[in-house]
Amino acid sequence: MSNIYNDINLFNELVEVLINEEVKNPVAERIDSDKLYETIDLSLNQSGMIDDEFKSVLKNVIISTPKTATNLFFNQLFGGRQGKAILGDLLAVLLNNSMYTYKVAGPQVGIEQEIIRQSCNLVGYGSNSNGTFPTGGSMSNYVALIMARDAKDSNCRHNGMSKPLIIYTSKESHYSNAKNASFAGIGRNNIRYIKADLEGRMVSAELEAQIKEDIKNGGIPTFVNATAGTTVLGAFDPIDEIAVITEKYNIWLHVDGAYCGSVIFSDKYKHLIKGVERSDSFSYNAHKMLGTPLTCSIILVNDKKQMHESFSNEADYLYQTDGDDFNLGKTSFQCGRRNDALKFWTLWKSVGAEGLEKIIDQQFELATVARDYVSTHKDYTLYSFDDSISICFNYKNIDPMLLCTTLYEHQITVVGFGSFNEDTFVRLVTINANNSKQDILNFFKVLEEFVENHSTLLNEKLVLGAEV
Numbered sequence: 027m028s029n030i031y032n033d034i035n036l037f038n039e040l041v042e043v044l045i046n047e048e049v050k051n052p053v054a055e056r057i058d059s060d061k062l063y064e065t066i067d068l069s070l071n072q073s074g075m076i077d078d079e080f081k082s083v084l085k086n087v088i089i090s091t092p093k094t095a096t097n098l099f100f101n102q103l104f105g106g107r108q109g110k111a112i113l114g115d116l117l118a119v120l121l122n123n124s125m126y127t128y129k130v131a132g133p134q135v136g137i138e139q140e141i142i143r144q145s146c147n148l149v150g151y152g153s154n155s156n157g158t159f160p161t162g163g164s165m166s167n168y169v170a171l172i173m174a175r176d177a178k179d180s181n182c183r184h185n186g187m188s189k190p191l192i193i194y195t196s197k198e199s200h201y202s203n204a205k206n207a208s209f210a211g212i213g214r215n216n217i218r219y220i221k222a223d224l225e226g227r228m229v230s231a232e233l234e235a236q237i238k239e240d241i242k243n244g245g246i247p248t249f250v251n252a253t254a255g256t257t258v259l260g261a262f263d264p265i266d267e268i269a270v271i272t273e274k275y276n277i278w279l280h281v282d283g284a285y286c287g288s289v290i291f292s293d294k295y296k297h298l299i300k301g302v303e304r305s306d307s308f309s310y311n312a313h314k315m316l317g318t319p320l321t322c323s324i325i326l327v328n329d330k331k332q333m334h335e336s337f338s339n340e341a342d343y344l345y346q347t348d349g350d351d352f353n354l355g356k357t358s359f360q361c362g363r364r365n366d367a368l369k370f371w372t373l374w375k376s377v378g379a380e381g382l383e384k385i386i387d388q389q390f391e392l393a394t395v396a397r398d399y400v401s402t403h404k405d406y407t408l409y410s411f412d413d414s415i416s417i418c419f420n421y422k423n424i425d426p427m428l429l430c431t432t433l434y435e436h437q438i439t440v441v442g443f444g445s446f447n448e449d450t451f452v453r454l455v456t457i458n459a460n461n462s463k464q465d466i467l468n469f470f471k472v473l474e475e476f477v478e479n480h481s482t483l484l485n486e487k488l489v490l491g492a493e494v
């Protein structure tokens with residue numbers, strides 16, 4: 027069997043390859059999906075490979091893989107690389123603990139709990155709060171929904187659904203809400219999609235009207251999902267207004283902060299989630315705004331009893347014993363669970379909460395640079411609003427889907443598109459805090475140069491597209 031040091035040396039060599047490649051080609055050369063298997067050797071065979079060949083296959087794979095850490099990647103709600111978080115994740119892989127028991131995870135349990143405790147303080151939850159690290163933001167929303175369901179109808183755990191539970195979310199919220207309603211046995215038809223205002227925020231008056239209507243018809247309002255940072259526009263639902271309603275009708279309020287909940291770290295921007303301490307649960311993804319490697323999602327629960335009731339598998343579970351506070355498997359969905367906490371902890375430990383605040387503030391500053399550029403340059407139309415790190419725009423009325431796809435196919439920059447109401451637009455996400463103002467201006471420069479040099483191509487494609 028191979029020696030671990032040889033493998034680590036090879037790893038270091040491959041790191042060199044990747045970093046050099048990112049400088050040389052910030053956008054990886056694209057392989058047509060229908061040519062993938064003939065372009066790189068991905069085959070698994072009966073016999074193994076000699077080291078040199080193995081290394082060369084790995085290099086090919088690395089070089090051809092999309093680069094998400096460079097200054098030309100703006101496609102997703104993550105991007106960039108925080109070195110101290112990478113370090114923590116590499117250590118987590120080497121240590122290979124599973125987070126269910128203190129016996130197996132030791133101090134890693136304390137690391138996870140410290141993040142949760144500090145996060146609960148930032149949110150403003152009281153001493154009964156706690157949380158866990160689910161597999162991602164979608165799963166965090168699911169965990170919240172299950173707790174809400176069980177809080178409303180505790181029979182569900184044993185007998186399944188027997189009452190007409192209804193849940194509410196804005197039409198701009200993440201699609202996991204729909205899937206989760208189906209997984210939870212509530213059913214997609216029992217979701218009420220509440221209207222959003224012109225800036226993409228849930229209209230609380232519509233929420234209350236809908237709740238009244240459902241009660242009148244015998245439905246049981248169970249769960250409201252408010253979003254802190256909607257997926258397309260990056261809008262923040264008015265939590266304070268919504269909390270008034272959920273308190274009045276005794277409904278679980280979850281705040282989905284997967285995208286922008288990390289504003290809890292910023293003095294300047296935490297007002298965007300004002301009222302969050304009134305919620306029953308709150309989740310945020312450190313792998314989005316905070317730049318840790320995927321995945322790192324945290325759900326916090328105002329009353330940890332709810333988490334135990336829904337996720338502990340002991341019917342006669344004894345609440346609040348010392349043992350259970352250290353045996354995290356009692357409150358998780360999974361059995362074996364990856365250590366997603368260490369990478370966030372190494373980052374937080376090294377830069378402090380002030381360092382995390384700088385990461386968040388930098389993203390909003392970059393967003394301001396981009397928004398100012400779009401609104402002061404002719405040929406651009408802006409579709410997004412202040413206090414968002416999603417900058418949505420169109421350029422010279424070029425079809426945004428065509429523009430994004432052509433930029434990607436030519437390895438110019440990787441950026442996506444989105445829609446709100448009737449409009450479709452390019453969505454530039456300034457979530458990579460390693461970027462400078464110059465990198466953002468460079469994005470517009472490469473885009474404009476590309477359009478200038480490829481106007482015939484873009485026109486031809488547009489005409490072709492229109493014909494089919």
Ligand SMILES: *Cc1c(COP(=O)(O)O)cnc(C)c1O
Pocket residue numbers: 103161162163164165199200202253254255256257282283284285311321323
């Ligand atoms: C990204 C996102 C999610 C899903 O998170 P995953 O970690 O990708 O599962 C949920 N809600 C919002 C608002 C998001 O932006």
